[in-house]
Amino acid sequence: MSLYLEAATILESPQTTSLKAIIYNPAKPFKSPQAKLYALIVETLKFQDILKEVVENAGILKLERKLTPLLSILLTHDLLLTKSGIATSSGPLKDALLRHKARLNAEFTRARLRRGHGDVKSLIEAVNAEHSRESEDGVTKTATGLTTFNPRWVRVNALKATLEDSLSSPTFHTFQKVDGMSDMFFFDVVQKCYYQKAELLPDILAIHPSHDITSSELYKSGKIILQSASSCLPAIMLDPPKGSIVVDGCAAPGNKTTHLAALVGSSGKVFAVERDKRRADILEMMVTKAGAEKIVTILKSTDFTTITEGHPAWQASYLLLDPSCSGSGILQRIDWDISKLNLPSSDIASSRPSRKKRKRDENSQESSAPRPEGQEAKQMDEEIQEDDASKERLQLLSDFQVAIILHAFSFPNAMRITYSTCSIHAEENEHVVARVLNSEIAKERGWRVQNREDNPLSRWHRRGSVGELSDLKVSLEEQQRVADGCIRVHRTDSLGGGFFVVCFIRQVDDKDRLGGDIDIGNLEAPGQGNEPPPQAMGGSIEAEDQEWNGFSDEGPNEAVSAIDMTDDDPPSGNRNRKKQKQKQKQKSSKGQQGMTEKTNRRFQKSRKGWS
Structure with a gap:
């Protein structure tokens, strides 16, 4: 039973x-x-x-x-x-x-x-x-709850195979290319065909979801990887050159990490940061299967916010951040919607029409009868509490996401950073972008959103919402430019779910030098002193990658400014001042570490469903 x-x-x-x-x-x-x-x-x-x-x-x-x-x-x-x-x-x-x-x-x-x-x-x-029967956009529309949304997406692992070799392999050699996504769903019997949008998604194919390729040699050997197209966008948007040093700040289970490894090649280096030991083991298996173990260094049991001066990853020029989020976009991946289950009622006693009719009439009368005022008030209170809890949870997630990005902004050699979520909520997307761009570290170090036309994904049609950037303290024209630099993916876009991604770049001066510097000790945790206990997170952050904990709610640490740390002091008292500032710097570093450790205890993730 x-x-x-x-x-x-x-x-x-x-x-x-x-x-x-x-x-x-x-x-x-x-x-x-x-x-x-x-x-x-x-x-x-x-x-x-x-x-x-x-x-x-x-x-x-x-x-x-x-x-x-x-x-x-x-x-x-x-x-x-x-x-x-x-x-x-x-x-x-x-x-x-x-x-x-x-x-x-x-x-x-x-x-x-x-x-x-x-x-x-x-x-x-x-x-x-x-x-x-599939509809034009790949979504089955029936009354019984089948909601197969998108095709199966396959990324060719450039570390082990080429697109041409994969298509000529026994797995795909009988597949025919189609011109449009919907063409795969127009047959009474599923055909062997694939769709590719090379200008947007290089080395990535879409096939009908009924094709199971997990038993093929290509899949078992790691030459192809099953990865939603939306999940491929952050690495494509980051666009690290060959030989680059890259940090994946939220690495497990490893799809984005191995994608980065394929982009930087054997001369590059990827630091894959994973705080949870069990997920780090999964990440390690994925990296090994993809043949990326010589490129990827896995930082097990490491919090991204603890990477500071002296750590090898601190010198990275490119960072990919895909932190914990509400996961509201991943509902797209549901192939059977069990929430629409049509269950029998125990009220209907038999199949005789007269009795059924009487029962329906009784039910109709009951439903039309006014409910007691107290019951309505109680239900309204419950709905308000549920709505407030949802907003509170989004605020907590948003604070955490902002903290992650602000820490990434402090990397001294960072040139580009992508931030992504599998969320459809503006609180985790455009609002986060506005908050980090308003920060002092963004202004002092010259961080801004990359222009749409400068990015490999410039041809993607759906951009950020300028209406959600009203808190960004810039002109309306600049708000529009920022919105155009953000990418949104809707559930109906057939890329594997709702998604958001943006690329931050550092402003350079006339001599092609990166923007100014700022000490990490000056960073202030967002929403400090106001965070509710971790139980308010609801214990249900359903996202593909759930990793990092944010900064704590303690006040900012005492810090040393970049000016104070120069060696241009007058000779008089120079030695004493240097010692004093060195002690101050050490105190700031210890304070930062303590703040991070406390935050790690506060932000304990709870995982349901995804692995």
């Missing part, structure tokens, strides 16, 4: 990622075989409308109190639609259903005939056909 109980538990839980990810990458292993669990849930979802009708008309939920609506349709599915029947030995739940086997079979026959199918095979074929 564990198969059905575990399936019911999955269907009852909030869905934060794809059904496959929930089942095949669980936080806690299932007792049931994963393939059986996935098949049971998917097939039940396909037939849920029919199963709901059968269970309700049979009236078994009113007679068998031990059966829940979820368990009733799961068990009824296997009883009526599988050759082997219910996959469990005798027990109270199975016995409860079998007591009404004849009634369930009779109602199933009536439901099948009402739909015009002479036998069960015809009904099954019709339901399967309904779920195989």
Whole structure:
């Protein structure tokens, strides 16, 4: 019975990622075989409308109190639609259903005939056909909840293979190129074809999601990597030259890290920072599989904000930041929307029309009757509290994201930094951009958003929202330029989910020198003194990469300005002043480390769904 109980538990839980990810990458292993669990849930979802009708008309939920609506349709599915029947030995739940086997079979026959199918095979074929039709943008639109959004995206790993070699391999040699994304979904039977947008996504292919290539030699050897197109945008936008030193500040599970390694090549260096040991182990496996172990240095159990002067990564010129976020954009990846499950009601006693009609009338009268004032007030209070909690969580995430970027701004040789989220909320996107550009360190070191025309992704049509940059303390013209420099990806863009990415660059002077310098001790944690306890985070940051903790809520450390640290002091008292400033600098460094350590304890991530 564990198969059905575990399936019911999955269907009852909030869905934060794809059904496959929930089942095949669980936080806690299932007792049931994963393939059986996935098949049971998917097939039940396909037939849920029919199963709901059968269970309700049979009236078994009113007679068998031990059966829940979820368990009733799961068990009824296997009883009526599988050759082997219910996959469990005798027990109270199975016995409860079998007591009404004849009634369930009779109602199933009536439901099948009402739909015009002479036998069960015809009904099954019709339901399967309904779920195989794809719309132009790759989204299946049915009333039963199937929401397969985008194609399967494949990145060719340039460290091990070329695009031409991959397309001529046994995996893809029979695939035909199509001119448009939607062309892959216009066939009654899925065709072997691929789509490529080379000018935007070099070495990246899209294929139909039904094509499973995980058993191919290309995938097993690390020559190709399954990675959503939106996830490839930060590395493409960063565009580090060959031989560059790059930091991936939020590295696990490693797709972006290995993408960076492919871009900088064997003469480059990538520092992959990962604070969580378990995720660092996954990152290490990914890097090894991609053949990037000589390029990538994995900084295990390391907080990005602890990288300061003296650390090898401190000299990096390019930084990629994809920190923890709300994950609101990753709903695009859901292939089966279990939130739309259509469950039977225990109120309907039989299939006789007169009784059903009376019941519907009663329900209609009940729904139209005014609810008590206290009940309405209570529901309104709950909605307000939920909304406030959501805003509070977004504010916490935004503060954390700002802190990460401000620390990256302090890297002395940094020339370009990309910041990205898989969020659709402006609080984590344009608002963060405005806040960091308003900061003192951004102004003193010359950080700004890169012009749209200067970036490899300049041809992407969807840009940032200028209306969300009203807090940016610049002219309207400059706000528009900043918005044009930001990229937004909508769920309907077929790149793998909602996404945001922006590239910050350092202003240079007439002599092609980078902007001024600023001591990291002068940085002030955003929202200091106002952060609620970590429990307010809600314990559900659902994003692909969940890594870093922000600065603490303590006040800024005592710092030494760049002017005070020069060697141009007058001879008189120079030695004493230098010693005093050295002590001051050491105190600032220790204070910064203490602030980071405390913050690491405050911002403890909680992961659900994604791995």
